[in-house]
């Protein structure tokens with residue numbers, strides 16, 4: 001099965017599905033390349049909005065695949081490893097149509113960076129969500145910290161990064177990270193959460209997205225996201241990060 005699925009609905013929206021449910025939809029390097037390819041070829045003129053989700057009911061995305069995103073390397077090598085996914089997130093964040101992260105299950109680390117790249121986040125109440133990079137001795141490596149500051153109050157973003165805790169949907173709602181709680185997970189044109197998006201015209205959706213993007217300084221966004229990758233690359237080689245990876249692999253007997 002393809003690791004990323006792309007489906008276009010006749011009702012005028014598209015769905016990207018990260019399709020590695022047995023690995024909690026962790027982002028491998030091959031997933032990065034497929035996401036990049038899809039975003040480069042989306043026919044935005046024929047779409048009202050784009051959804052990104054994860055396959056299965058357990059996980060939206062457990063972050064970077066630690067089998068691919070690890071190993072003895074220099075800070076420069078870590079930068080080269082992280083940078084392509086940062087570029088994917090920049091493309092997602094600046095797509096000319098609205099985007100929704102359909103958080104069908106848990107999210108960790110880079111999974112929340114993907115969600116932060118989207119304009120809207122709808123999350124299931126049956127899971128929990130953590131910007132846990134702080135626990136791993138690193139910072140956000142794909143530019144998602146910069147994006148988080150665009151989505152919620154800076155004080156809340158700052159605190160979440162430092163505390164690196166796992167939150168439930170009520171907490172996410174309180175800090176304004178998610179807009180809706182999903183109780184019926186299947187994505188369909190009949191879903192009540194999608195009705196307001198489907199009832200608007202193509203031109204309305206594009207215009208409102210343009211308006212939203214005009215409130216962000218895109219050049220500065222690109223620079224800040226790149227700086228974030230550089231900063232994470234420096235932490236990548238720290239003993240704290242190596243120790244955190246060792247614990248994951250010990251637990252999973254890898």
Ligand SMILES: CC[C@@H](C(=O)O)C(=O)SCCNC(=O)CCNC(=O)[C@H](O)C(C)(C)COP(=O)(O)OP(=O)(O)OC[C@H]1O[C@@H](n2cnc3c(N)ncnc32)[C@H](O)[C@@H]1OP(=O)(O)O
Nearest residue numbers: 023024026062063064065066069108109110140141142252
């Ligand atoms: C690298 C980029 C960086 C960034 O820029 O932000 C990050 O994304 S850092 C964050 C990376 N992600 C994590 O650290 C989360 C790792 N996963 C977990 O801690 C746990 O899986 C879980 C999310 C707490 C769920 O635990 P549990 O219910 O016990 O499930 P398992 O651990 O058994 O996982 C099932 C299955 O999935 C594999 N898996 C899960 N997460 C990843 C991952 N990030 N990379 C690779 N593989 C992952 C896990 O190994 C299991 O596979 P099998 O052993 O083959 O069954």
